Amino acid sequence: MKTTNYYKIKAKSKVAFAFVLSLMMFLSSCKDENEVRSQFALKDNPTKMEVPARGSTETYTVQSSGSWKVEPQRKEKWLKIEPIEGSGDGTFTVTVNKNIAHEVRNIALFFTVDGQLHNSVLKIEQAAATGGEEEEDPYIYLDGKPSKLEYEEAGGVSSYVLRANGKWRLELEDQPDWVTVEPMEGTGDTPLKMTVAKNTDVERATSLLFFLDDVQQSQSVSVYQKGQKLQVSGDIVLKEDFNWLNYGSEIFYTTTGETIIGNWTAEQKAKGWTSSPSSDGSTSVYARKGFVKLGKTNVAADFISPRLVNVQRTKNLIVKFKAAPYMTAAGTKDPTFLRVEVVGPGTVDVSEFNINNWPSAVPIDLGYYTSVWNDPMTERSFVITGATEETKIRFVASETDLTLKKTNRIFIDDVVVTVQ
16 A cells, blocks of 8 residues: 655655755845846936927936946937946936937937946927028027036036037136136037136136127127135145155165156156256155155255146245255265356345255164254255245255266155245
8 A cells, every 4th residue: 555654745745845945045135236237317317308399408317337338229329328338326418419300309319337228217308490591589608598607626628519500719818827718610500619727826716708600699608617715824825744755764864765756656757856857867865764865975856846736826935944064974075055046037036055964874763863853953944035826945955066076965844834
């Protein structure tokens, strides 16, 4: 007689149930993981872009944790999307050209995220043309019809679309040098690029003027840039401690590991400090741990600051710096003259310093050389009259003519420039 083992069936059922449950949890986990990986939304959840017959431009903000791409329903010459893809949070701009047909036109934009189609859809619908070109009133304006364009102190580059139904040109009131627009003339709808320079002065503004078929229009757009407070005595325009240099030894006479300026990293060179070729063709400025050394045996050197870009207008400046001379192990003292001058606008009230605060020639302990930099005798100062943002400071360890073979090694640190 065949006997049914209900215990085994029950056990197998439990195993099967556990397997199915595990599979469902796995699939659910994968689904959740995909959903997290495919997170995507348009800010404010727009679903439709309604465009007049003359065309329009709209910028949308993407909020995403993955790589996204805009997928038009089909290719159309009258539609432009830029950029078409991105990663993470970002924006894209939709430009719809003028519709000259007497029919409404529409298209849908879909979105993929990490290669997967998302359920968001943006529908674009443009109105039909209502009459012939000859019946259309003349017009010229920036898309969106802004009355004011605002920029931060840092400046930047922005893109706009000019809408016009004729030959046009633009002018900037008073022809400022801090803002440019390209192109300045054209025909019909045209993309524009506006570039605004960094502002180190007080707030400033100009107006963008419009001309259509050589006739100036009544409207204009204000271009405004935020500024900084007007500089007063004591304001710092340059502070450099050279702590981004980390070569060799802090002990003055241990030259092992010091690194000539030509071999500094790209990031260090980008700080803007430079040096001129000396009598042997080299640029004999050496980086140490948080300070620099100018010159070597029989070779003079200079060290030139970056432009003082934070100076507003024309200012008188106080330059403070620390310097110490070099002494050989045998006790030989180099000539100790350090000359200073400006490159660009301005004049100095003192052109030469006798750097005679001699440290010990015999390497002592590290604390001793740290104390040299803290000694009040190490700091010197001079005044630059008539400096601008184009001014540079030049330190020269020897005669200002670097072709002369002179030994004049000097250590420099902590350059601070303030408004007088």
